[in-house]
Amino acid sequence: MCLGIPGRITAIVDEQAMLAEVDVSGVRRQVDVLCVAEQGQPLASLVGAWVLVHVGFAMSRIDEAEALQTLRVLASMDELAGELDAMRTSAQA
Amino acid sequence: MRFVKEFRDPHLAEALLARINHVAERIGHRRARPVTVMEVCGGHTHTIFRYGLDRRLPANIEFAHGPGCPVCVLPKGRIEDAIALAHRPDVIFTTFGDAMRVPGGRGSLLQARAAGADVRMVYSPLDALALARANPERQVVFFALGFETTAPSTALTILRAGAENIGNFSIMCQHITIIPTLRALLAQPDFTVDGFIGPGHVSMVIGTDPYAFIARDFRRPLVVAGFEPLDILHSLLMVLRQIEAGEARVENQYARVVAAQGNKAAIAAIERVYEVRAECEWRGLGQIAGSGLQLRAEWAGFDAEKRFAMQPHHLADLEQCRCGDVLTGRIKPPQCQSFGRACAPDHPAGALMVSSEGACAAYYEYHGVGEAA
Structure with a gap:
């Protein structure tokens, strides 16, 4: 309920x-x-x-626009997480 | 279904968990004890256990499972009241299915039905009203349960019943409100919760302003959250970022459903039909002043407690159940001696074992008895 x-x-x-x-x-x-x-x-x-x-x-x-906006924020975090991983790996190399 | 799959994307969940780990590492250096974030709503508790989110958190971040399950906090005495009404031969007693199994002092509504009471499950209060129209020779009583999420639907049903002058319909009003209870929790000196994941669907009705005191007076962040796993993780990250920055604000992660001002028509219906009940009892938490709603005098004709001159039952919670300590985040379910023994989903003794949205029932289903993690 x-x-x-x-x-x-x-x-x-x-x-x-x-x-x-x-x-x-x-x-x-x-x-x-x-x-x-x-x-x-x-x-x-x-x-x-x-x-x-x-x-x-x-x-x-x-609200479709708000839903898409939240999903965009989440997707940008994913891209950033990829970059952070790349930075860490690069520092270790 | 619209925007369900998107908010369950496992790849994005991993990205969020990575970010949560980063923030947790940074916070961890500065603190002796873990950061505790309370998800207020039982629906959030269910998502957390169903998707195993609690098992994926870093060691210094914990969820505390809050009091926002209206079925769980139904006091035993109110179930006895409901059963007494249901046994009247002139009454058809209608209720949401969730409340059927809740144990009172001597059994549940389900058991009362087996013993001959006319108890019927309905999906909506409108269905209870339809039963009243179809059975003019019987009295139809609706067990009105829930927070601000469902209070408007009962109010609008009362307004319909009034407009149609339906004389054989009434409600047993057990609507409750979350704000006084959050305030009561925060005022306890040993309440160690650091931030809140706020209830999405209560907020859909009341908006985000009523939480301002939590940030202003108690310096805790609160983020109103949706119900999918990504919503919970995203909201947790938002809470942790505020904690890291030493901030306390109300934020809204669930903007696709929740408007800052809430739903004006729903708030108007609540204000027109109900007034605050002076005292209201919660199973596991006791009396909380100003936390219940009752029908205004204008609508007293639809109040089953008045129509049937009900004598309210008062029954104490079982001493061996520590529901109150779980609800306030002091212990985890397995630390209660009744958990999995005297209290399990097929024979619930305490409030939180009753509904699948209760912390103990969710814990039992997804972690089992043995694990005290």
């Missing part, structure tokens, strides 16, 4: 009741999208969005 699971919003089921259909690894389920709806935007704009679903509620949109 605490972990949540990523899913993709496939359709709006009931605009008034804030219910959408989410595809979670092939399983489809109705979820409440009130917490990820943006004020002034029609719910339809959520279709296609990746969200984190906790106990039947979409609690957060997964």
